[in-house]
Amino acid sequence: MGAGPHKSLGTIGKNATVFVSVSTLALTGLGRVAQAVPTISCLPGNAIVLGQHYACSNGSLQINPDGSVNTAGCLVTLDPPEPGTCTIRNTGAPATQSIIVSFPANSENLGFGASLDDFRMQAVGEPMPAATKTYTSGQLNGTITLNIGATLNFVNAQPAGSYSGDIVLRVVFN
Amino acid sequence: MSIRKSDLKTKVAAGAVLVALSGFVPQPFMQQAHADTATINAVGTFVDGITLAGVTDLDFGSIVAAASTGDVQVQPDGNTVVNSAAVAGTPAAGQFQLTVAVTGPDVIISLTDGIGNVAGPIPGTITLSEIVLDANGLNGGAPITITATGAPTTVGVAALATAIDVGGTIAWTAGRPIGAFTQTIGLSVTF
Numbered sequence: 001m002g003a004g005p006h007k008s009l010g011t012i013g014k015n016a017t018v019f020v021s022v023s024t025l026a027l028t029g030l031g032r033v034a035q036a037v038p039t040i041s042c043l044p045g046n047a048i049v050l051g052q053h054y055a056c057s058n059g060s061l062q063i064n065p066d067g068s069v070n071t072a073g074c075l076v077t078l079d080p081p082e083p084g085t086c087t088i089r090n091t092g093a094p095a096t097q098s099i100i101v102s103f104p105a106n107s108e109n110l111g112f113g114a115s116l117d118d119f120r121m122q123a124v125g126e127p128m129p130a131a132t133k134t135y136t137s138g139q140l141n142g143t144i145t146l147n148i149g150a151t152l153n154f155v156n157a158q159p160a161g162s163y164s165g166d167i168v169l170r171v172v173f174n
Numbered sequence: 175m176s177i178r179k180s181d182l183k184t185k186v187a188a189g190a191v192l193v194a195l196s197g198f199v200p201q202p203f204m205q206q207a208h209a210d211t212a213t214i215n216a217v218g219t220f221v222d223g224i225t226l227a228g229v230t231d232l233d234f235g236s237i238v239a240a241a242s243t244g245d246v247q248v249q250p251d252g253n254t255v256v257n258s259a260a261v262a263g264t265p266a267a268g269q270f271q272l273t274v275a276v277t278g279p280d281v282i283i284s285l286t287d288g289i290g291n292v293a294g295p296i297p298g299t300i301t302l303s304e305i306v307l308d309a310n311g312l313n314g315g316a317p318i319t320i321t322a323t324g325a326p327t328t329v330g331v332a333a334l335a336t337a338i339d340v341g342g343t344i345a346w347t348a349g350r351p352i353g354a355f356t357q358t359i360g361l362s363v364t365f
Contacts, residue, residue, distance in 0.1 A: 038210065039210045040210050040211065040212040041212050042212040042213060042214035042215075044215065046214070047214060047215040047216060047217060048214060048215070048216035048217075049216075049217070049218065050216055050217060050218020050219075051218050051219075052218065052219040052220075052221060053218070053219075053220055053221070054220065054221050054222070054223030054224075054275045054276070054365070055220060055223075056223060056279075056364065056365035074279075074365060076223055076275055076276045076278070076279060076365060078221065078275055078276060079219075081218065084214045084215075084216065086212055086214055104211070108216070114220070116216055148214055150216060152216075152218065154220070157223075158220040159220065160219075160220055160221050160222045161219070161220060162217065162218070162219050163217065163218050163219065163220065164215060164216065164217040164218075165215070165216050165217075166213045166214070166215055166216075167213065167214050167215075167216060168211055168212070168213050169211065169212050169213075169214065170209055170210070170211045171209065171210050171211075172208070172209045173208045173209070
């Protein structure tokens with residue numbers, strides 16, 4: 001009788017060990033997936049430079065990611081604009097997954113009639129800018145720099161002063 | 175013994191269920207989208223492209239009319255041309271100070287006020303008939319004569335800061351009273 005209960009308890013303990021072991025594997029696997037997502041960062045020193053201007057009519061200034069500009073209306077430019085840059089770092093995501101980079105908002109109000117819209121991104125070597133980019137994980141293996149452009153809309157005799165706005169970029173890994 | 179065997183099956187079954195659940199745990203997470211966001215700042219400056227300020231008043235001095243009609247012209251350089259009158263005092267040209275943000279585009283000059291009757295004791299007896307603007311680098315250095323309010327003149331401007339000398343002509347008719355006459359000259363400059 002003394003050996004019976006002891007043997008029975010030993011069996012129960014073995015089952016419990018199996019369960020704990022599997023759970024640990026599950027958590028380990030979960031942690032590995034979370035570490036594989038790509039990240040995006042935009043450093044303050046790489047902001048979009050809108051430039052310095054005098055607006056002599058209503059119009060717009062399109063700042064393309066490749067640095068070229070298109071102006072509509074009367075705008076006297078004293079300091080030229082420059083696109084900004086953001087960086088995506090992708091380490092270890094499965095090659096079959098897609099990575100979508102986009103701008104959650106369509107425009108940004110700068111005040112006093114000025115605004116930003118038509119947000120665009122383009123990596124060096126890409127033929128065209130776009131508001132949304134879809135990459136495979138394999139295409140974005142490591143680090144990629146996206147040049148960021150936008151269109152500055154202004155009104156006639158835009159009041160003098162500094163104008164600033166934020167543009168949010170989102171990277172989604174499916 | 176049979177009771178113990180039954181207990182063992184129950185515990186093994188319970189363990190199997192737990193294992194199966196554990197196996198499903200990571201799957202929903204692997205199907206979920208993971209996202210990260212970042213914010214990029216955009217900053218720029220707008221400036222006043224043109225500033226214009228009145229610096230010196232245009233002064234016709236003290237005019238002694240020698241006939242019922244006549245006129246006095248003060249040129250932008252300060253010289254005077256007098257018809258049927260004598261001028262005392264110190265006639266002097268006026269001056270605007272113009273600054274532009276850039277010298278490339280032409281500017282459009284027009285009077286917003288000034289041409290016409292001069293305010294005084296008996297309105298309508300004295301008129302300001304023309305305004306003459308003159309400055310190095312403005313309109314190629316050639317004087318700009320304006321005879322109507324609102325009429326635009328497009329000219330080039332060669333310097334970021336330009337002193338515009340202002341001359342003008344006043345004329346009088348019969349019945350002009352003795353007294354002081356004043357008139358505001360408004361100038362508009364735009365790209």
